[in-house]
Amino acid sequence: MADKVTIADVARVAGVSRQTVSNALNTPEVVRPETRQRVLEVVEELGYRVNFAARQMRTGRSKLIAIRIDPAGDGVNGSVFDRFLHGLTESAAGAGYRLLLYTAADDQKEIAAFQDLLGAYEPDGFVLTSTHHKDARTSWLLERGLPFVTFGRPWSEPADVHPWVDVDGSAGTEAATEHLLAAGHRRIAFIGWPSGSGVGDDRREGWRRALAGAGLDPAGLSRETPDGIADGEAAARDLLTADPDITALVCASDSLALGALHVARSPNPAWHAEAYRRIAVTGFDDTPVAKAIGLTSVHQPLTDAAARCMDLLGRALDGTPPGNLLLPPSLVVRQSA
Amino acid sequence: MADKVTIADVARVAGVSRQTVSNALNTPEVVRPETRQRVLEVVEELGYRVNFAARQMRTGRSKLIAIRIDPAGDGVNGSVFDRFLHGLTESAAGAGYRLLLYTAADDQKEIAAFQDLLGAYEPDGFVLTSTHHKDARTSWLLERGLPFVTFGRPWSEPADVHPWVDVDGSAGTEAATEHLLAAGHRRIAFIGWPSGSGVGDDRREGWRRALAGAGLDPAGLSRETPDGIADGEAAARDLLTADPDITALVCASDSLALGALHVARSPNPAWHAEAYRRIAVTGFDDTPVAKAIGLTSVHQPLTDAAARCMDLLGRALDGTPPGNLLLPPSLVVRQSA
Incomplete structure (x- = not known):
């Protein structure tokens, strides 16, 4: 129509x-x-x-790429976006582009921001982060043929619906779980986000896949909680109280892992006098906090991801089919697991 | 002329x-x-x-504010700029402005970026960070009457030469040192950056002022080193080896403090069997890492500083004398000191 x-x-x-x-x-x-x-x-x-x-035939490209920036969060996981942004600014500069920042509280407000930006500054393209199920933003841009790339795959649509770069989160939690299995752990629990988010479900799936590969039953070993240090602490306490045989916790973020470590390292927890010596914990995102406290964590190649985003967006702007890329993460092993 | x-x-x-x-x-x-x-x-x-x-009389303001973004650093202190940037984006949006990011490796390249930006996008103003002695960037903008504000005071020029917002760094290290004095420490050393930088010298001055106030001699108690975790570790080792009476280390950054903590918490250091139990350490910037590891640190009100910068720049754009602001920091006391 x-x-x-x-x-x-x-x-x-x-x-x-x-x-x-x-x-x-x-x-x-x-x-x-x-x-x-x-x-x-x-x-x-x-x-x-x-x-x-x-539009492409017009000579006067703005050489601007628009990207949303959110209010500062708890300071742990927010560093992921920040590292991506630093990398993207560098990659964009190398290609002759500058970044234009905007804010938006939800999809509809972000679409309103697109309209405002297109009217006022004519950005040549958009880089979207935090893709999610039924992403109204990508649909809006696709309907108008506006060039964009997402850092994050399309979760409800076919993989080739638009250009994207993502990191394989399930491969990351699978690697963390396999690392724990190789160290002899058998009761390995998972602390992640409420089901329904693409990223969160994907990270849980990697843990489940590794347990299945080892012939282990995941029943009762998963907790769903909002992201945050206190949330991770509560979930870890709940898991370890409910099942004293748990010896390792795979977490969907460094924030959750940091909270879990508070429990795992408690000197005299009620549920088990020796628990703090044997609870291994892994995080996700390899934030500066993970490095500082010796937390084993899944590393995302953010600078590379940013460069690939800029590369795909450049192809879209040139009219070359851009495609998409799923980058592998790597496990950084430290003292915590 | x-x-x-x-x-x-x-x-x-x-x-x-x-x-x-x-x-x-x-x-x-x-x-x-x-x-x-x-x-x-x-x-x-x-x-x-x-x-x-x-220029002000022209109707078509771009509603763009330009700000430089640097490559990601060690991930600890870089979070200070990132928190400022998140805050500035929010404050700018509230005033109807958006941020335009650019990169530049030094003052001259930043001036070249100004020219390029002015030609291509006509930003209404600039927010500069990392002011330093003989700052060529502020001179260039002043000569052309272009509106800007700096986060960081002018270090070589009169205080009213241009609008700025800064946090009183020497008050922060003074508060940290006074906190240690109140806890009974008498040999309190300082780990900071090579002299000659405005910010670094200011932070050292606060420590010196507190010692002088207590009638204590700072001789031999200061080390100068580049910023970094390994640098802080080396400086702490050097200080504690040279003077076994030192019981506390005031550091100019959380990176340095993190390195110092590695030494202060070493279980069996050569210079003193019990040293790890009694070396207090303070950092600066209250980064997420400080919060995660229990590091006492000086907190900068970055969201407020960003809002004040936007406020002053708005005044400059309206032709109202903008003035300048020195904001007080606060000491966040945790387990490390």
């Missing part, structure tokens, strides 16, 4: 000339703000698709 | 019309890249000052 809408339809509904529609989309500085707003609303309402090939 | 140069001088030397000079500076998209480059070179060569008041 949407692909039958023409620029003439937009002009008619908005009550302006075709040239004004074109100006509102391509050179908004020559259009009055109210007019641009009305045109954009009609574009949205009718689902008019900007012809990306035609 | 520079203020006598007119747009007509630039046009004559560049061999173009006055309108072309104006276009090159204000609407670069309508000028050929080679022409713009030549005009910018002449502007720089002659020291032509863009009339900022006139």
